[in-house]
Amino acid sequence: MGRSIYFFGAGQADGDAQQKDLLGGKGAGLAEMTRLGIPVPPGFTVTTEVCNAYFAAGKVLPAGVEDEIKAAIGRLESLRGAGFGSPEAPLLVSVRSGARASMPGMMDTILNLGLNDEIARGLAQRTGSERFALDAYRRFILAYADIVLGVPRDRFEEALGRARRQAAAKLGVDATRLNSAELERKVPDSALDPESLAALIQRQKDIVLGATGRPFPDDPYAQLWGAIRAVFDSWKNHRAEVYRKMHDIPEAWGTACTVQAMVFGNLGDDSGTGVAFTRDPSTGERRFYGEWLPNAQGEDVVAGVRTPHPLSRSGEGGGGGVDDASSLEARMPAAYAGLVEVQRKLEQHFRDMQDLEFTIQQGELFLLQCRTGKRTGRAAVRIAVEMAKEGLISQREAILRVEPGSIDQLLHPSIDPNAPKDLLARGLPASPGAATGQVVFSADEAERRAGQGRAVILVRSETSPEDIHGMKAARGILTARGGMTSHAAVVARGMGKSCVAGCSAISVSQGRMTVTIYDEHGRATGVITVKDGDLITLDGGTGTVYLGAVPTIPAALSGEFEELMTWADAVRRLRVRANADTPHDARTARNFGAEGIGLCRTEHMFFDEERIQAMREMILADGEVGRRSALAKLLPFQRSDFVGVFREMAGLPVTIRLLDPPLHEFLPQDDAQLQQLSRATGVSVADLQRKSEGLAEYNPMLGHRGCRLAITSPEIYEMQTRAILEAACEVAAAGIEVEPEIMIPLSMTRRELTLTRALVEGVAEKVFAEKGRRVDIRFGTMIELPRAALRAGELAEEAEFFSFGTNDLTQTSLGISRDDAGRFLGAYVEAGIFAKDPFQALDVPGVGELVEIGRDRGRAVRPGLKLGICGEHGGDPSSIAFFERAGLDYVSCSPFRVPVARLAAAQAALAAESSRGPRATD
Ligand code: PEP
Numbered sequence: 001m002g003r004s005i006y007f008f009g010a011g012q013a014d015g016d017a018q019q020k021d022l023l024g025g026k027g028a029g030l031a032e033m034t035r036l037g038i039p040v041p042p043g044f045t046v047t048t049e050v051c052n053a054y055f056a057a058g059k060v061l062p063a064g065v066e067d068e069i070k071a072a073i074g075r076l077e078s079l080r081g082a083g084f085g086s087p088e089a090p091l092l093v094s095v096r097s098g099a100r101a102s103m104p105g106m107m108d109t110i111l112n113l114g115l116n117d118e119i120a121r122g123l124a125q126r127t128g129s130e131r132f133a134l135d136a137y138r139r140f141i142l143a144y145a146d147i148v149l150g151v152p153r154d155r156f157e158e159a160l161g162r163a164r165r166q167a168a169a170k171l172g173v174d175a176t177r178l179n180s181a182e183l184e185r186k187v188p189d190s191a192l193d194p195e196s197l198a199a200l201i202q203r204q205k206d207i208v209l210g211a212t213g214r215p216f217p218d219d220p221y222a223q224l225w226g227a228i229r230a231v232f233d234s235w236k237n238h239r240a241e242v243y244r245k246m247h248d249i250p251e252a253w254g255t256a257c258t259v260q261a262m263v264f265g266n267l268g269d270d271s272g273t274g275v276a277f278t279r280d281p282s283t284g285e286r287r288f289y290g291e292w293l294p295n296a297q298g299e300d301v302v303a304g305v306r307t308p309h310p311l312s313r314s315g316e317g318g319g320g321g322v323d324d325a326s327s328l329e330a331r332m333p334a335a336y337a338g339l340v341e342v343q344r345k346l347e348q349h350f351r352d353m354q355d356l357e358f359t360i361q362q363g364e365l366f367l368l369q370c371r372t373g374k375r376t377g378r379a380a381v382r383i384a385v386e387m388a389k390e391g392l393i394s395q396r397e398a399i400l401r402v403e404p405g406s407i408d409q410l411l412h413p414s415i416d417p418n419a420p421k422d423l424l425a426r427g428l429p430a431s432p433g434a435a436t437g438q439v440v441f442s443a444d445e446a447e448r449r450a451g452q453g454r455a456v457i458l459v460r461s462e463t464s465p466e467d468i469h470g471m472k473a474a475r476g477i478l479t480a481r482g483g484m485t486s487h488a489a490v491v492a493r494g495m496g497k498s499c500v501a502g503c504s505a506i507s508v509s510q511g512r513m514t515v516t517i518y519d520e521h522g523r524a525t526g527v528i529t530v531k532d533g534d535l536i537t538l539d540g541g542t543g544t545v546y547l548g549a550v551p552t553i554p555a556a557l558s559g560e561f562e563e564l565m566t567w568a569d570a571v572r573r574l575r576v577r578a579n580a581d582t583p584h585d586a587r588t589a590r591n592f593g594a595e596g597i598g599l600c601r602t603e604h605m606f607f608d609e610e611r612i613q614a615m616r617e618m619i620l621a622d623g624e625v626g627r628r629s630a631l632a633k634l635l636p637f638q639r640s641d642f643v644g645v646f647r648e649m650a651g652l653p654v655t656i657r658l659l660d661p662p663l664h665e666f667l668p669q670d671d672a673q674l675q676q677l678s679r680a681t682g683v684s685v686a687d688l689q690r691k692s693e694g695l696a697e698y699n700p701m702l703g704h705r706g707c708r709l710a711i712t713s714p715e716i717y718e719m720q721t722r723a724i725l726e727a728a729c730e731v732a733a734a735g736i737e738v739e740p741e742i743m744i745p746l747s748m749t750r751r752e753l754t755l756t757r758a759l760v761e762g763v764a765e766k767v768f769a770e771k772g773r774r775v776d777i778r779f780g781t782m783i784e785l786p787r788a789a790l791r792a793g794e795l796a797e798e799a800e801f802f803s804f805g806t807n808d809l810t811q812t813s814l815g816i817s818r819d820d821a822g823r824f825l826g827a828y829v830e831a832g833i834f835a836k837d838p839f840q841a842l843d844v845p846g847v848g849e850l851v852e853i854g855r856d857r858g859r860a861v862r863p864g865l866k867l868g869i870c871g872e873h874g875g876d877p878s879s880i881a882f883f884e885r886a887g888l889d890y891v892s893c894s895p896f897r898v899p900v901a902r903l904a905a906a907q908a909a910l911a912a913e914s915s916r917g918p919r920a921t922d
């Protein structure tokens, strides 16, 4: 282990921005800002290595670390001209966690550490404000008791309520019938006088003594050791674990712990605190954006109890509305100007959008944090493209800046502006996207009902990190309180979920929400009650809440998005096709930039009302003649579908897979359907049941499906081939270029392909003779079975292309049923057996090796063999990175994932290029 402590202060720092692994994002940011000459209160960071050593030793700090910390505190004391534990000139510190990746609100922070009765008196004298000193003290006891001593916060609520009621009596306010929220509004923290605060502090200490059997620790160093341990411990608390899992953050990273001299934003009206972003984190627009609270500590802004004011005079970016006079610019012009200067400097330096936390103590500005700001997918794209155009970053960097998964957010539906809507309330547009669902009032309930497949909207007064699992499960989040940087807003944005925050017209209690309705003049005209289970719709882009379900329309993509995609297309090597079965899906895919169809699942064409009937007749027919006559009815449907698909994909390849699923999937599932089929076919219900039972399989995924159907009943593939080629000839006759590719599913031997190829070529010759024209067709196969990958050499004798069906290939090589995996794969991921669900992210060491074997053996026999992948992994960024490394020709994924795949393919190409060494030019 290297050094344990990295100091920063007075323009010098031991660490820098490159050391996030060791100092966490926060420690690295503070060190770098200090080096840049930005005003930062001095402090030091205890490294992530110390955290890991602490856990390795069974939660014991490594030898010598305490002495190093004491020495660092000594440096802080001399820089601040104050003493840790000195009543005359008290040095108070904050103790904060900070991991390599930002995990907003997930771990613990303790402010105002270093106070006891005597020091609080000294602080009162030094600041001239007894109220301030006692308020800091009672907040410290509360946070310390909760985080370090494990005394639940709600035990203190009652004590605070009592203090408020006492203060209310003094103010002449009748508090007898007020609930706690109303009481807090009438008697805010600032209305608690020194006497009530002193009584409250005593009561808090009694609660601690009662709950822990020990008095609250008076010794500042005892407080400090406890706080540092608690910060390390918080790395392994439940909510941090959930967050890590969601964001793929390894537990082995550990957290750093930063101890920093306190500055106070609550020292009067010339003090304040706030958060800011160098660009709008919601839209990406280039404007300085943020919010602040006068006379407050940082936690007040994040907790969302008070609604903050905008930073700039125009009111832009403010949480609370457009009250110019309350803006920081209007109230403290000098501090505002300083902040504008600092944010410019930081964005130029880091070349990315920054998220800042600042405090103004009696007119003097301090920066407390600087990190790369979280942003919506829309903002990520706009910021990357605009920064590239401003010359701040290169186009390649812009491509790498946007997380492919976040593009999904751009593709989300929005509220149909023309649909009738029942406006319920307005709040802040905290995270874009439209979401409809049943109202639920607790995170647990949100998780439970989402688990039953219901869409839910989580409604809370405000959210806290304890709600994270419910937020994850919900379609959208609505809160009554809090600003644009409140917990709800920040977390929802990160998740890409619709969120309306700070909706002050609603009040939530006891399983219902009451909504005050206002007229256009802002006068309250009535109250509506919304109960658990009622439907509401959120528009996170405008901050609007509607009663009931409102229709939505598909996303419209921005100009910046198109631009980024053009840049991505210029660097990617992998082609991107779509899995599409209908002309409509084909058009969507093409609009999203698909370069062909990689998988057209023909069975999906059989489920229409009229078609399923003929399909069932075919299945039920006793002999080939019966089957052929039923198939003849299906032929025109299939042909017209293919005509539509070929037209949409003019000039691009279309891979059509012949029938794959076992036939019983097409038979009726319930009695009513069975009776209907009996009436239509004249076959008795009993006979139908017998037939259906005869087709049933113990293990349908390994049964009579794929090309095995063609070995027993070639007429099905014959009909399909005829439909494809008649359609191809028809479209070609209209002067449209067609590139049909016929693909055989689930093959494992050469002979299966020899037989099906002869079948396809036989039909082709007939159709071409009938139509008097030829079209080029390619014949290929899916690789979905381990044997197929192993024997790829002989399959390549027949097949001109392979498409890896990684859904089935995962299923068959892991021996895990696709349909049953959900029940236990979660436990496998939890136990660390798989890092991710292998049906979502390819199992590279296992299934990936089969892909490589298939590639090598196939290409050894047929050097030009075209290789693609059409399983769900084709739209998964981490799997795409593998397919790039594996040298496949294309990936194919669902239409809405095509842009994600294009970007992921570009990033994979850039990564491959940089691993080969730098280019001559960038
Ligand atoms: C596959 O198995 O990967 C595949 C694309 O086919 P399906 O999902 O239709 O089985």
Ligand code: MG
Binding pocket: 784, 805, 807, 808
């Ligand atoms: Mg398959």
